[in-house]
Amino acid sequence: MNYYITRDYIRFGAARSGEKLNGVKFIVSHDTGNPGSTAYGNRNYFDRTQPSASAHTFIDDKYILEIIPINEKAWHVRYDKPTDNRMYGDDANDAAIGIELCFGGKINFEEAYKRYVWYHAYLCNKFNLDPKKHIVAHSYLDPERRTDPQNAMRPRGVSWGEFLNDVERSLQVDFKGNKSTKNSNNAPKEPVVKGISTTLPIGEGAEGQFVKEIQEDLIRAGFPLPRYGADGIYGPETERAVMQFQKRFGLLVDGLVGTNTLAKLQEVLKQNHSTIDFPLPEGIWKNGDEGEEVSMIQRALKHLNFNPKYIDGKYGPLTEDAVRRFQSMYAALKNDGIYGPNTRKYMLMEIDDN
Ligand SMILES: [Zn+2]
CATH class of the missing domain: 1.10.101 (Muramoyl-pentapeptide Carboxypeptidase; domain 1)
Structure with missing residues (x-):
């Protein structure tokens, strides 16, 4: 089994410093802790809000999405935790790749899990790591605060030990070519790794999940696509809706979705959501308050x-x-x-x- 890896990096900021890793000595497995949030949802969140936390790769049932190059640092484990230093002689942020499993909501767990396993095996192969020694759960490094990724796996019947076994099996079968079955005469197969990075802007002719998510956002923002709906294909109808959206919000009307249009779209949706469905009060509220x-x-x-x-x-x-x-x-x-x-x-x- 082979999967695509999509490389669609976030901009530089608090979440992405551009500093280089001290080599890849181990892998830290996470889950997002936010049920239903997708790989692209996370990417857009980190790109836009630049929190002082991040991880390299987000995996859901459709995407293995690298949002930070795997030779750069990401901020996925607290520096003051001692276990990573004791086990690997370095801080996770400086010498490990952080991988996030997206789960819950509409995400098909089995599909996301298969990609998660495969990607761990892919990295073990690439950096010559042993799954049993060089993959560590975030919860193990930060037990006081974290329960991932077991939190996402355990309710779906996968233990940590089974996960490591699955990675080991994928490493042998998908990357080392050790097929247990008859057609073992095949040479070790190169994984199909292709950077199908979505480079902005995108326009007519583009296709795929990213287009589909934009179409869904347009519809939610009040720019319907009555003929084709959110079909993942950027055709004339989508282009027309984009142009209407751009016109309404005073953007350059070119029918292309670039960073400005994307940001405005998120802003509009955020306003729709937060002010209509879930308004939140200003001020400070704490234990004992009422109202x-x-x-x-x-x-x-x-x-x-x-x-x-x-x-x-x-x-x-x-x-x-x-x-x-x-x-x-x-x-x-x-x-x-x-x-x-x-x-x-x-x-x-x-x-x-x-
Ligand atoms: Zn984590």
Whole structure:
């Protein structure tokens, strides 16, 4: 089995410094912790908001998507954690590739998992790593704060040990050519790795998942595609909708989707979403507070799968815990369980992506 690897790198910023890795000594396996968020959803989020956290590769049921070149550093494990240094003599951010499994929502777990396994095997082959020694779970490096990627695998019946076995098997079969079956006369097969990077802008004639996601966004933003819908093909109907969108929002009307059009589209959707469906109050809210504002926070937390259990307008321990779990996903947020401007900002961005 072979898969495509898509290389579509985010811009430089807090999430991507461009600093080079000290070689690849090991791999850290993650899940996104955000059920339903896709590889491209994550890419666009990291590209746009540049949080001071990142990972190299996001994998869902359609894409193996490298968003940071694998010879550069990404920020996926806290520097103050000692286990990576003890095991590999280096910090994960300086000497490891971070891989994120996208799961939940509409993502087909089996398809995403197969790609996740294959990509680990691909890297083991490329950098001469031993799956049993050189792949480590994020939860193992940061047990106080993290449960990934077991959190995504275990409910779907895959243990960590089985995962490593699957990587080992893929390494042997897909990369070393050790077929256990009869047609073992084949020479070791080169994996099909092709950078089908989506270079912006895209326009008429483009095809694929990225086009489909743009079409879905256009429809949600109120620019329908009545004839063909979101079919993944950038034809005249899509071009016309893009031009209408550009005209409405004062952009250069060229019918091409580049960074400006993409950013405006996200902005419009974010406004639609956050202000209509999940408004979030300004100010600081914490344990002991009560009111409609607290209900708003609770509703948004529930929507983001950080269920506070009760939407009762009372900021109690369960709400505090839900806020803290949300905060723990971001290096930039203090895990204090208090809702304030920074937490609000990140919640709005997540609502936009869901
Ligand atoms: Zn992680």
